[in-house]
Amino acid sequence: MKKPLRPAAKAVRPSALQAESLRQTRREHASETAEDYVEAIADLSASQGEARVVDLARRLGVTHVTVNRTLARLQREGFVSVQPYRAIFLTPTGLKLAEECQHRHRVVVAFLRSLGISEKIAEIDAEGIEHHVSPETLAALARHTHR
């Protein structure tokens, strides 16, 4: 033991809540890759007609090797359907997630823009923030976006 006499100083943020918040953030990080991939696949499918490994690599800023391995995991988890040398398709589950992500992304960007943030910085910040916005906060952001 180390501080048996100290009167258990009142915690500013109780450790339990703090720990739970950080656990939640880590959970969000775990789904973040999936979200960015399905969003990119949906965007590319819409604008290019199909999503290919090279397009994804360029768009995600990683090598095609990383894309390949990640797609294997996303297929295992049921978000995408991949066949060798073919274009990449979203499953119904993947499409649903993609649409949620596109929506969240748009809401966050619009909100930042309405605060006076430049297009470019809004895009950069949104790319990280979008994964950590709860439904409550998302609704509040939409509500407080001055068009």
Place this chain on the structure above:
Amino acid sequence: MKKPLRPAAKAVRPSALQAESLRQTRREHASETAEDYVEAIADLSASQGEARVVDLARRLGVTHVTVNRTLARLQREGFVSVQPYRAIFLTPTGLKLAEECQHRHRVVVAFLRSLGISEKIAEIDAEGIEHHVSPETLAALARHTHR
């Protein structure tokens, strides 16, 4: 080649910007652990008088093993000073970072609260969002926080 005739459909979000945003988000993730650790060490030092491995583990929601290995990295990177079986101290660099993080954390929480988000959800969301807020956005959030 795969679509030589298609007129290179106008990209909604150009891949280059998209890729740069995602790279930035990944850079932020790399510093995220350091930020949460130094912030926790500063908080614990203030409220308890010192920061010990078990306290950090409880507060961060991980095992003491994870804390130990991470502290070794943070020491290597110059943020903390660790000696076996002793309390953990921030270096001047670490303390500066901790203060920035505490400030950013407070600004984000206050902003969310001012949007009507509950204390608990504000804490949870802020724990993730704080690492992806640029100086411009941080200033805008502070400016738009209705006290």
Place this chain on the structure above:
DNA sequence: CTCAAAGTGTAGCCAAGGCTACATTGTGTA
């Protein structure tokens, strides 16, 4: 039709950050 180049796949490396199981050290209490 051919074949070079683009696209795709894979082997194997690395670091971060989780974990369990077990060994070692420190210390307050009996």
Place this chain on the structure above:
DNA sequence: TACACAATGTAGCCTTGGCTACACTTTGAG
């Protein structure tokens, strides 16, 4: 003071997600 137990440290496992280097497949230009 001894020693039980809390705290700390360490060995070794796993997954994710980066990478380079190299091999294989597809395809459109000539």
